[in-house]
Amino acid sequence: MLMTITNTLAPATDLGFLLHKHPDRLQTFELSFGKAHVFYPVAEPERCTAALLLDIDPIDLVRSFKAPPQTARSLQHYVNDRPYVASSFLSTAISRVFGTALSGTCNPKPELPDRALPLTVTFSAIPCRGGEALLRDLFEPLGYGVEAQGHPLDANFPEWGDSPYFTVTLTKTCRLQDLLSHVYVLIPVLDREKHYYVDRQEIEKLLHHGDCWLADHPARDLITRRYLSDRRSLTRIALDRLREGEAEPEDASEEATPTREERLESKISLNELRMKTVMATLAQEGAQSVADLGCGEGRLLQGLLRHKQFKRVLGLDVNHRDLEIAARRLKLEHLAPAYRERVTLIHGSLLYRDHRLRGFDAACLMEVIEHMELERLTHLEGVVFGDAMPRLVLVTTPNVEYNATFETLPEGTLRHADHRFEWTRAEFRAWAEGVAQRHGYQVEFAPIGERHEVFGPPTQMAVFRRSAS
Template identity: 50%
Template sequence: MLLTLTTTHRPATDLGHLLVKHPDRVQSFDLPAGTAHVLYPEADEARCTAALLVEVDPLKLGNGRRRQAATQDSFTLGQYVNDRPYAASSLLSSALAKVFRSALRGESRDRPELAATAIPLEVRVPVLRCRGGADLAMRVFGPLGWAVAATPIPLDEAYPEWGDSRYVDLTLTGTLRLADALNHLYVLLPVLDDAKHYWVAPDEVDKLLRAGAGWLADHPERGLITRRYLAHRRALAGTALARLAELRLTDEPAADDSVEGGPATGDGAGSEAPRASLAVRRREAVLAALHASGASRVLDLGCGGGALLAALVADRRFTEVVGTDVSSQALTLAARRLRLDRLPERQRDRIRLWQSALTYRDDRLRGYDAAVLMEVVEHLDPPRLPALEDAVFGHARPGTVVVTTPNVEYNVRYEGLGAGRFRHADHRFEWTRAEFAAWVDRVATTHGYTATISGIGDHDPEVGAPTQLAVLTSTETSTRTEETTR
């Protein structure tokens, strides 16, 4: 079985540093079911490809109790005559974990900054057993930022009337951290295979949550992914889903994504890139606003479980990232999501997690280039908003403040969200576009900011976009920028 990983990041040969595998050598590793080889078919400044080739020994694979999990191969001869040596499966996932261990953790002694940076990547698995077909491959990889080309492989090209086999030729293209890409593959290859080659024990729950940190809790197919990864063991899947629910309690509200975060449409062959969930588009819009402001030291106020923090930390333009939340549990979850205990010291020094209430002045928050209030203000009782305004805009006074909040007018487009209901049980209010504009204008006028307002998500001509975005810029910052430009 084969997997190739290609980058055009320059110099592309830095991929060897990230994978800790030298492009000039073929390296081999013993596996319980065979041997893994890492080699580089191409390696120059412009383009570098690393190939992971796994040779499965049917005799090794047939021995022992590992075969208990693969019930469809449970007949005697099937233990030795099957598709495991040729089609990517959970065996390839296990090889990834052993061969690229440090890369999966996001660690690189030689290139720590690059390990934390999103780079252009192309992953190809030419033969992947995919129970659910090309459409399922689109549904599980698409929401993670990948452009997915999943081409069904015919049973026999000479007899097209026989139809397609249960295998696909999978190509993923995107700009992601290498660690994120490898963790996606580690989890989702056995999910698509849906037949693990080893017995699933309770410690698999921790493995799943560790590899799924930062993306699985918000994935629209998290239920299917969890059940399949844990080999449909109901008790283990229930435990994993409950722990994922804890992450979501202190993260972004689920109902925001119930429409836009559904399964992507398409023909399954990758002709059209899947639409990202509203949560992903929201984070992208916030990051774009921060980039436009030129900020390098950023506050994530009310950071929750750390979804935005992870994106900020992955972007090396931000030299200092601070997450604050009133909940100590939320900060613990954020630390777990960021894997603070595993980050290289240089990366860890960029990050601060502070317990702080946004309705009280906090001197630690003064002097930052920008602050983000992403899906935060609607969680406060309206009488407490003036205290937040004073603490953030009056006392902390960051150069730029980015605010997002739901557009209540859009709620009619969500099925099952009846009149008068909010998108999340903890919301104290949700503003119309006019109400949000009035609040932004009053805050800007009172505290010396200029403001622009836009929408995030698909715009509906009648009710607008699902999320509202305001970027408030201090007039002092604007003046300094104009003077620098002159």
């Protein structure tokens, strides 16, 4: 992963003083996940560019990653985008390598840190989980000019669609300390996957580096939530302090603050209804092995383990932190052997075929598809229905028509900030019937929650049964 910073205010080589790195030397720093190299492709009076190159060893990453108990290793642990993209690894490297500049210190020229410089920063690849629009929503309110070049998943197969990766150039006249602080906070927000466990210390990092700008940022809540890896209790504490400057509450708990979706649906106990409906359907269909695809924090897995009928249970999620929370929720370290042998947690993506998903009676995608970009549903379809091919697939998703009944939800707003879409009943039916036809399944639809006479049920479920061959 390559990041470059360019200064064009003469003498431009003052950038070397600010970064505390001499332009005439290559410097290498040992980090826990690899090496960081600093060098200057250009060092002239009118233009100076400093480059930070991260050399991340994927083998060391796997060795150092503390996986939850019963979490199986996969090829994706070794072959992934971490060595090549800007992520929380970059933030860590900035703190370690450019710490003096990040703190606004320059002993040789103490006046330099307060000087506004015409700066350009370029990232070879940033994963933007939210697309170019999110990238602009984060940086443009801070006064940056943003240039983003998207990249296809594979140039040889344009039908596969676009990847989430962008080459990004940001321009602004500002203090170098401000630029580094913005990058330090916002790059992990775009990526959404931190390489280390997020605890209360992250609140202090966020508030320190977000001082003077985060509280007034229009995307403050989203930045805070994503930076803290969707940890609800930590997000609540950080937002309280950003809003009011009050001391940190003492009674925070993991489940303290529900999401907007949970607040909206709490009056009708929709989450509980979904769980009961899905589990009842699995039991009725005689499923004995179940894959929970997009298992999140493991609530459905917890319910499945309580019933002896389900002899083999697998939870898959793309988020390492959710898997850690699921492992704690299931108390895997303390389960009796008879229970522990029934459950496996794996890290993986529904965009790629995975042999570990084959051979299950049933697969559940409970409130999963709406968190994906529409163009990626084709890949999910191929993975679940074309490759894994369980005999039963249950898919639940919100009914967007029902949103009109939520008095506190503004018109046109989705139930959850991370939803990419929400379908009407007709749209969901059209998608599900198309999937069934393409892959040899039959599909039926069932409402979840009390049906409104005009807007239908709050949640809709499709039950796919594989046709006998």
